[in-house]
Amino acid sequence: MSLDGGLHVGVFVFDEAEELDVVGPFEVLAAWAEHSAIKPHVSTFSVDGGGVRLAHGMRLVPARSSDDVGPLHLLVYPGGWGTRRMLADRDHLEWLRQVRAQTPVIASVCTGALVLAAAGLLAGRPATTHHDHYDDLADLDPSVVIDTEARFVDDGDVVTSAGVSAGIDMALYLVSRLESREVARAVCRELEYDPDPLF
Amino acid sequence: MSLDGGLHVGVFVFDEAEELDVVGPFEVLAAWAEHSAIKPHVSTFSVDGGGVRLAHGMRLVPARSSDDVGPLHLLVYPGGWGTRRMLADRDHLEWLRQVRAQTPVIASVCTGALVLAAAGLLAGRPATTHHDHYDDLADLDPSVVIDTEARFVDDGDVVTSAGVSAGIDMALYLVSRLESREVARAVCRELEYDPDPLF
Numbered sequence: 001m002s003l004d005g006g007l008h009v010g011v012f013v014f015d016e017a018e019e020l021d022v023v024g025p026f027e028v029l030a031a032w033a034e035h036s037a038i039k040p041h042v043s044t045f046s047v048d049g050g051g052v053r054l055a056h057g058m059r060l061v062p063a064r065s066s067d068d069v070g071p072l073h074l075l076v077y078p079g080g081w082g083t084r085r086m087l088a089d090r091d092h093l094e095w096l097r098q099v100r101a102q103t104p105v106i107a108s109v110c111t112g113a114l115v116l117a118a119a120g121l122l123a124g125r126p127a128t129t130h131h132d133h134y135d136d137l138a139d140l141d142p143s144v145v146i147d148t149e150a151r152f153v154d155d156g157d158v159v160t161s162a163g164v165s166a167g168i169d170m171a172l173y174l175v176s177r178l179e180s181r182e183v184a185r186a187v188c189r190e191l192e193y194d195p196d197p198l199f
Numbered sequence: 200m201s202l203d204g205g206l207h208v209g210v211f212v213f214d215e216a217e218e219l220d221v222v223g224p225f226e227v228l229a230a231w232a233e234h235s236a237i238k239p240h241v242s243t244f245s246v247d248g249g250g251v252r253l254a255h256g257m258r259l260v261p262a263r264s265s266d267d268v269g270p271l272h273l274l275v276y277p278g279g280w281g282t283r284r285m286l287a288d289r290d291h292l293e294w295l296r297q298v299r300a301q302t303p304v305i306a307s308v309c310t311g312a313l314v315l316a317a318a319g320l321l322a323g324r325p326a327t328t329h330h331d332h333y334d335d336l337a338d339l340d341p342s343v344v345i346d347t348e349a350r351f352v353d354d355g356d357v358v359t360s361a362g363v364s365a366g367i368d369m370a371l372y373l374v375s376r377l378e379s380r381e382v383a384r385a386v387c388r389e390l391e392y393d394p395d396p397l398f
Contacts, residue, residue, distance in 0.1 A: 019229070020390065023222035023257070027363070030218070030255035044257060051260065056229035058222070058243060061250065061258040131391065151391075163391035164226070165367070191219065192330065192350075192362035 006039030007178065010072045013046050013062050016082030018055045020164050021109040025076045028171035028187060035186045038179055045069040047092070055080040066095065072103050074174065078167070079110030079130060087118035087140070096121070107159040107174060109167035116158065117141040125155045130163035168193060205238030206377065209271045212245050212261050215281030217254045219363050220308040224275045227370035227386060234385045237378055244268040246291070254279040265294065271302050273373065277366070278309030278329060286317035286339070295320070306358040306373060308366035315357065316340040324354045329362035367392060 011026050022044070029042045046052050049065030077096075086092050096119045100106055108116050113129040116122050117140040126145040129137050134146050147153050152161040152170035154177070161170035172193065176184035188194070210225050221243070228241045245251050248264030276295075285291050295318045299305055307315050312328040315321050316339040325344040328336045333345050346352050351360040351369035353376070360369035371392065375383035387393070 018226070019222050020226035023218050023226075026257065027217070027219035027222075027255070033255075042255070056226070056232075056241070057262065058225065059260040059262075061260060063256065063258075163389070165390045165392040168364070190362070191364045193364040 006041050007073045008070065009040055009042040009074045009076065010064075010069045011042065011044045011076040012078070013044050013052050013054075013060055014082045014086060015052050016055045016080050016085070017052065017078045018080030018110060018164060019058050021078035021080055021112065021167050022054065022060070024165060024168040025078075025107070025109060025171035027191065028168055028175065029074075029076070031187045031190055032175045032179070032183065035183050035190070036175075036179055040178075043069070055082065072099070074105045074107060074178070075099060075103050076167075076171075077106060077108040077112040077115060079108070079112040079114070079164075083111045083115050087115045093119040105157055105159060105174070105178075107161070107170060109161050109170065110163045111136075113137060113160045114140055116160070117144055121158060122160070125158060126153050127155065127158070127160040128153050128162050129160065132163075205240050206272045207269065208239055208241040208273045208275065209263075209268045210241065210243045210275040211277070212243050212251050212253075212259055213281045213285060214251050215254045215279050215284070216251065216277045217279030217309060217363060218257050220277030220279055220311065220366050221253065221259070223364060223367040224277075224306070224308060224370035226390065227367055227374065228273075228275070230386045230389055231374045231378070231382065234382050234389070235374075235378055239377075242268070254281065271298070273304045273306060273377070274298060274302050275366075275370075276305060276307040276311040276314060278307070278311040278313070278363075282310045282314050286314045292318040304356055304358060304373070304377075306360070306369060308360050308369065309362045310335075312336060312359045313339055315359070316343055320357060321359070324357060325352050326354065326357070326359040327352050327361050328359065331362075 033040050044062040045064040046062045051061045110130045122144045124143045128147045151166040161167045232239050243261040244263040245261045250260045309329045321343045323342045327346045350365040360366045
């Protein structure tokens, strides 16, 4: 896939996707565009292009539908309660397998990994998910090698993050991998992502 | 203000508010509801209740308008490029002063503090903002005592956070202050907010 037209990033959204799973990586990747020489274009898309109601009730209107999002270099697949519906949807899993065959990197956040597993995309691979859902991941595909320590796992063309906020770390890592550590540091500084958790 | 009907939290949104400034605190405060004995209700609102286009193009449809959001215990005011328009809008600043008189806690994220300063709400108080905008804050109100070290500053009825992701830390702190450290820890664990920045 050529980068002549820039690097295309799609953040998939669906009903009851977790708000921060969507917006953490979106923020990092959109901020990347302002610091980047490789022109990432970041947009959200839903199955039909219609608005979605996220897990805590936030309503978001995506930029595109699955049909018009076009070829992607990076697909971000968030988690949230809505993954239960997605992983039981055979048509959706078939779509995901087709996208996977054409997309250099697929990156799940939190329980987004469960949908990837249901589609067979994590078979025999190292991966992670939200810490409350390791068993669900193992049930969906016992061949997944679950990493219970990492905030994200890079297995090349498939990257998975731990729960919710770990999607921010994964996105910063992807900026580093896809462009440079220097640019990722600039994004990190801009977002002041250097938390000192109090708890 | 009674808490009989639960604790009401409003996250104000406007065109070109920064995505993570809005959704970081929203996520924390909405997740709080699931762990809380004091029934926080969290909703987004815009001036007229209409949809907004955030700083990086994400379109959000708020739950309410300023007129129908009702009395709040906590107002979250995000930052982003759109604050330039808000801080030059005299009607909006007057609205903010009125809300401030009726709202126990107003909490700004990032450059949201510039709007609070323009409304006179930070006069003589300690506060913070995004690290690129300390001078802008001082220009708007030289009496603000700018804390360039803290991720957030609690001045009682007004709380301000540093840039973008610091809004997450501030929101976790507010859960701790308004309910308990134990509940804040539960939210923190659920969101797996314990980053190990790589950069």
